[in-house]
Amino acid sequence: MSLASRREYLATMRERYWAARTRRECTEILNEVQQVCGYHRKYAIRVLRQATPPAPAKRRRKRALRYLDALPVIARVWEALDYPCAERLHPVLLPMAEHLAAHGEVVLTDAVREALQKISRATLARRLATMPSPKPRRRLPRPRPGLLQSQIPVATYDWDEARPGxxxxxxxxxxxxxxxxxxxxxxxxxxxxxxxxxxxxxxxxxxxxxxxxxxxxxxxxxxxxxxxxxxxxxxxxxxxxxxxxxxxxxxxxxxxxxxxxxxxxxxxxxxxxxxxxxxxxxxxxxxxxxxxxxxxxxxxxxxxxxxxxxxxxxxxxxxxxxxxxxxxxxxxxxxxxxxxxxxxxxxxxxxxxxxxxxxxxxxxxxxxxxxxxxxxxxxxxxxx
CATH class of the missing domain: 3.30.420.10 (Ribonuclease H-like superfamily/Ribonuclease H)
Structure with a gap:
């Protein structure tokens, strides 16, 4: 019996072993594994007990949503920056909220400021997903595809170019x-x-x-x-x-x-x-x-x-x-x-x-x- 076949056979026998309801059924399964695989009885028991019985499905604990007090400010900053993704919004969230507060667009309390500072990028992305962007999404069609060409070279800038200009x-x-x-x-x-x-x-x-x-x-x-x-x-x-x-x-x-x-x-x-x-x-x-x-x-x-x-x-x-x-x-x-x-x-x-x-x-x-x-x-x- 090949190694792959043996693993498939043992996986099936483990399921039968854990589903057995009586000692007699377990004994019969052990006898069969010993005969087919040639294992010592104690080793056969260890092999069949490697798999644990399927655990009952865990119910996800519902936690109260955090940062709800900061959502109105997040929404205003999101609008001010033309609805960017969380990756672009997260690094500038607090500075832009303070900038808007200086212009009287939002009110920043200590609790809201602390929430804006602590919120993670992943949590921010989940909160933005609950606020659909009013910006329309357009399907962009494919655009349609002599002189001095010998004097103007074909080239591209390096992706890691460091000189501005x-x-x-x-x-x-x-x-x-x-x-x-x-x-x-x-x-x-x-x-x-x-x-x-x-x-x-x-x-x-x-x-x-x-x-x-x-x-x-x-x-x-x-x-x-x-x-x-x-x-x-x-x-x-x-x-x-x-x-x-x-x-x-x-x-x-x-x-x-x-x-x-x-x-x-x-x-x-x-x-x-x-x-x-x-x-x-x-x-x-x-x-x-x-x-x-x-x-x-x-x-x-x-x-x-x-x-x-x-x-x-x-x-x-x-x-x-x-x-x-x-x-x-x-x-x-x-x-x-x-x-x-x-x-x-x-x-x-x-x-x-x-x-x-x-x-x-x-x-x-x-x-x-x-x-x-x-x-x-x-x-x-x-x-x-």
């Missing part, structure tokens, strides 16, 4: 599903090290318009920029941007064709801070581009000063699997401050600006601006 750049279409005529685009830029990001709406994607928008955003960047990484679109791979990169001593690289992961950081921001905000409607009028830029002016402040993000800090390949670990979620401004790339005056200015802003009020303003995009003023007037 490495920007990824991309365009997002707002054509409503039809490529006919001229329509708006959103130029999106993000630093892969700090997570600082900016957006600018354009009518069309001419090389000159894209070049000017990139130049304006880099000029407003809070610290020096050294790298520029784009896809292979003609709006980026052209003489205008190539000359600009050379004049400003920027390392200009491009992605591999049809490899969107080469621009993963900006693609992620395109989803979170463009598609989930303005959706897939068509914007093709100058006044709509102005509306988008008013929205982005507030959104950039909200995202960079308050929204916590997680950054990959380590990854190890284990065979076919890659194990990744992330740091604690923090707003991009905090990552900039810890890198010490701002002058003392700029540092004080940004900290004072964040202290003066109410993130919940910013969230309300963004909701109003988004509603204005979905329902243009002239549409509302014509309905009266």
């Amino acid at each position: 490495a920007l990824e750049v991309d365009l997002v279409e707002h054509n409503g599903g039809s490529t006919a005529g001229q329509y708006a685009y959103t130029l999106s830029m993000v630093d892969i090290v700090t997570g600082w990001s900016r957006r600018r709406a354009l009518l069309g994607r001419s090389q000159r318009a894209v070049h000017d928008a990139i130049g304006d955003l880099i000029a407003e960047w809070p610290y020096p920029v050294w790298g520029l990484h784009t896809d292979n679109g003609a709006e980026f791979v052209n003489h205008h941007l190539h000359r600009y990169a050379e004049a400003h001593n920027l390392t200009f690289t491009r992605s591999r064709p049809y490899r969107k992961n080469d621009n993963a950081h900006v693609e992620q921001r395109n989803r979170q801070l463009v598609r989930e905000i303005v959706g897939y409607a068509r914007y093709d009028r100058p006044e709509q581009v102005e509306q988008l830029n008013r929205l982005y002016a507030r959104l950039d402040l909200y995202a960079n000063l308050f929204l916590p993000t997680r950054k990959l800090k380590n990854k190890v390949r284990d065979g076919a699997r890659v194990r990744k670990s992330y740091d604690a979620a923090r707003p991009p401004l905090d990552r900039i401050l810890e890198r010490d790339v701002l002058s003392p005056e700029e540092r004080a200015r940004w900290l004072a600006l964040r202290q003066s802003l109410n993130p919940l009020q910013l969230h309300r303003e963004l909701d109003a601006l988004i509603a204005g995009l979905q329902h243009p003023p002239e549409t509302a007037m014509s309905a009266d």
Whole structure:
């Protein structure tokens, strides 16, 4: 008898042994095991008694839910940060609650403050699961997939790049599903090290318009920029941007064709801070581009000063699997401050600006601006 067969046989005999009701039945089972396996009687008894009888199903003790007094404050902080997951919310929960309390949005008692400090990430996730997010979930369709290519190298930033100023750049279409005529685009830029990001709406994607928008955003960047990484679109791979990169001593690289992961950081921001905000409607009028830029002016402040993000800090390949670990979620401004790339005056200015802003009020303003995009003023007037 093979070892596997013997184990299966003994498992069956153990069940019979524990189910036996009389001494006679136990004796008969022992005799059979001795005969089949050739065991000594005492050893056969030990083998059959290894398995314990099935324990009765335990009833879970119902414990009173903790941190109920802190739930209203948690809900307000969750709303102020645009309903992030527990992993992003937990590290900034107490600081943001104190920030909202300073603006009169919540009231923090000692008991609530202690609860916010003690609540674990797992418990926070369970509490958030009982508060459905009013933020709509959209299914994101797959996007549709010459010049100077020999002079602009194909490259990607290292995942553990440590020098702030490495920007990824991309365009997002707002054509409503039809490529006919001229329509708006959103130029999106993000630093892969700090997570600082900016957006600018354009009518069309001419090389000159894209070049000017990139130049304006880099000029407003809070610290020096050294790298520029784009896809292979003609709006980026052209003489205008190539000359600009050379004049400003920027390392200009491009992605591999049809490899969107080469621009993963900006693609992620395109989803979170463009598609989930303005959706897939068509914007093709100058006044709509102005509306988008008013929205982005507030959104950039909200995202960079308050929204916590997680950054990959380590990854190890284990065979076919890659194990990744992330740091604690923090707003991009905090990552900039810890890198010490701002002058003392700029540092004080940004900290004072964040202290003066109410993130919940910013969230309300963004909701109003988004509603204005979905329902243009002239549409509302014509309905009266």
